[in-house]
Amino acid sequence: MEQDYPIKRIIDNEGFLLDSSYESQISEKLAKEFYYHMVRVRTFDRKAINLQRQGRLGTYAPFEGQEASQVGSALALESADWIFPTYRDHGATLTFGADMVRTYLYWNGRVEGCVPPEGKNIFPPAVPIATQIPHAVGAAWAEKMKGTTNSAITYFGDGATSEGDFHEGLNFASVFKVPVVFFNQNNGYAISVPLDRQMNSATIAQKSIAYGIPGVRIDGNDCFAVYFETKKAFEHARSGKGPTLIEAVTWRTGAHTTADDPTKYRSDDEGKDFVDPIDRLEMFMKNYGYWDDEWASGIREKTDLEIEAAVEAMESFPAAEVRDLFNNVFENMPTQLIEQKDIYLAHLRRV
Known part of the structure; x- marks a missing residue:
């Protein structure tokens, strides 16, 4: 089955074009846009x-290594589309227009971090695995019922494909031809569980067969392959033909979160063939005469200043309010939660 879903690439690991049919579609402007966003989100990360x-920040989920998957797919969206991220997709949301200060605030436990900019359809990051998939299908179905051409993209990891929400979302979307793109970032591990313990199928893309929808497998570290295949999926969705399942094969270079130690479950030689997506894009730009040292230095300087300003703004906010964990959830708080709240507030008074 793996041979039926070959990994699609547009540039190779040395940054040379593999498919000349894309030559007219890849411009210096597009390459520089990718580079800017990928450097920006990596520096943020x-x-x-x-x-x-x-x-100075709470437990955090890094995404280094997955920049091409997140930036390439996010740039394929239209401004009125919907984006449903996991806890590891802030590179995608920042590219789509999420506020950087609020994104840092999210990781510092403040509720403001879940509020998108005006006019941007960005769902709060989903920490429970795969719960965002039915949400994305529902939002896209609503857009279809309203007669718009707006679509949704939902991100998820390989571990999410073992959840019922994944299968329910794909089934509903396929039956009703919902305009949604299911974007899987297959980074090889669901926390410490490797892909071969997650499923018996050769690829994630082939899971599309059961639902009668297109499935495509792409090199998730090739920003051009990600961008153009995601655009095709959106065109398919907007034309009324329904969803597409994309498997972007990538690699998580670091830990699952800052509370994780990947050396306990990954050997030193795993990921040795990984080619950094930013380095790969830089090689492409140099190969085709798009590279400018002064311009690249300016991008890094601009990004550093933006991030330092965002951190300063984030740290000007008061610490997260513990009462928010309890308030505004139930109209009448259950007795058990009242007891927990009282115990915790008493603890705070003691310290």
């Missing part, structure tokens, strides 16, 4: 890890 290690 590394800063967040440093902040967590310094006690």
